Amino acid sequence: MVKKRVVLSAALAASLGLGSNFGFTKAAFASKISDLESKNTQIEQKKADLKHHLQEKDQKLNELKDQQSKLAKEIKAIDMAAQDAELKIAEKQKQMKETNEKIENLKKEIKVIQKRIQERNEVLKERARALQQSGGSASYIDVLLGAESFSDFIDRATAVTALVNADKTILDEQKKDEEKLENNRKEVEKELDRLTGMVQDLKDLTARLNAKRTEKDSLMKQLAKEQKDVENDKLSLQEEQELLASQQSAIQQAIQSEKNRKKEAAQAPQPTGNEHSVQSASQGPMPEVSSGAFTRPAAGVISSEFGARGSEFHEGIDIANSGSNVPIVAAASGVVIRSYYSTSYGNCIFISHSINGKVFTTVYAHMSARLVQSGHVSKGQVIGYMGSTGQSTGQHLHFEIHEGPWTPDKRYAVNPRKYINF
Ligand SMILES: [Zn+2]
Structure with a gap:
């Protein structure tokens, strides 16, 4: 019966086109x-x-x-x-x-x-x-x-x-x-x-x-x-x-x-008080969705690498792009655990991923607008737009990957290049 059920489930999912990302x-x-x-x-x-x-x-x-x-x-x-x-x-x-x-x-x-x-x-x-x-x-x-x-x-x-x-x-x-x-x-x-x-x-x-x-x-x-x-x-x-x-x-x-x-x-403006409005008709360039567990979260140039930066340590990677409504996508399928306005991160989203039994957390900061509040998101799904909210000096995405949960000391942060070819 158990075996039958597994087969059934797979067949059913296939017949309905329901993959892990619901075919988004x-x-x-x-x-x-x-x-x-x-x-x-x-x-x-x-x-x-x-x-x-x-x-x-x-x-x-x-x-x-x-x-x-x-x-x-x-x-x-x-x-x-x-x-x-x-x-x-x-x-x-x-x-x-x-x-x-x-x-x-x-x-x-x-x-x-x-x-x-x-x-x-x-x-x-x-x-x-x-x-x-x-x-x-x-x-x-x-x-x-x-x-x-x-x-x-x-x-x-x-x-x-x-x-x-x-x-x-x-x-x-x-x-x-x-x-x-x-x-x-x-x-x-x-x-x-x-x-x-x-x-x-x-x-x-x-x-x-x-x-x-x-x-x-x-x-x-x-x-x-x-x-x-x-x-x-x-x-x-x-x-x-x-x-x-x-x-x-x-x-x-x-x-x-x-x-x-x-x-x-x-809805515009966002509850963050940010003045960016969202117009899907004039959406900016989408990043190419790559194979593998993670994909590039935004199109643009790498403006700052992960690692030591002067007296600080940069826990993420920065992707810069100009224009309005540059989409930011979920780097992998997962569940939105936070979507809020932070004084440092600005409009930011935290996504928890379970990949091959391992937990990862990705962070997307300084967005002009957040499109998801909670629930499941799929790899490549637009979650917001690039901006310069919070402590930022220009329009870019600050992106972090944590091999585990996000902690205030960011002890699990790793170089996103470990998982993504930028
Ligand atoms: Zn940054």
Whole structure:
């Protein structure tokens, strides 16, 4: 984000033509103001575009949030269905367990009955054998045929019939019981099959729900990522908006200071009591603006160098020129820290510069008029006109460069030739 912001800032400044000096030229005030105002308009336009973009992002964010809440509802429904299926599976498995127990019990009962039938058969065979032995023949018929008289036959027949019926009844009942149990077992096994089928269906449903859940989860993740992207976009748009606002406030300040300067320039005489009037139409020669941090502050000849001068030490350099309204320009971009009338310096301006992290102070003295009171000035920007105010014997600019702040003992003053080719 930080990196993006730097790139953005540079691109924006380039697109608006905003350099360190706001693109100031030697042009007349009116054209400067109209330039600044057109830049201001450009910024207004850009701000409107940004606002529109931000609204789009907000709309997109709302859409994403809606989609996510809809998806969350779907996921909840899936979770509920999956939970329901799990509960049903558990219930069916419990029923299956009970059914299996029932089947086991039925099998045991069937075995018991089968054993009983087996035993009954044994008993009946035993009886038959006993009858054979007592009657000397192999069957009930022999018993009957062995009757010695009709009444004996009736007795025997009755006994045999009763015996046979009783045995047959018991056997039939037992057979019926066995069949019943067998049917029971078949039904319970059918129930077990049904339960097994249901559990399988439920497990299939769970698998489908899980697959759906996975799909929705990944969609949810995608939506969350999309939301984060949109939020990041929004953040950088907001940063751009802040940057535009600060640039616009700088431009508005510049417009204001241009207007003040224009107003001041139109005012005559200066509050210093000096009688010089300012007429931009008859402005004198501009110094050539050189490359580098510093430029020559005025056109003219060097009338006095920096250094020892008789019993004194000259802390600056003097540039003399004749004619009216000889412009004096800021030697470097900076901030006007003082603009006042001094009994020694006359009309003078102090500018503080920050160049490659180092502070410099430049002083412009004996001006006929000062055009700036405060605020930012650009290298080559006209700040006043050459004069002879204060302790001066002829029209010239007394110019000082301090490597640091200006102090009354001027301990940081250096030869301006160190920085400027005069
Ligand atoms: Zn001087």
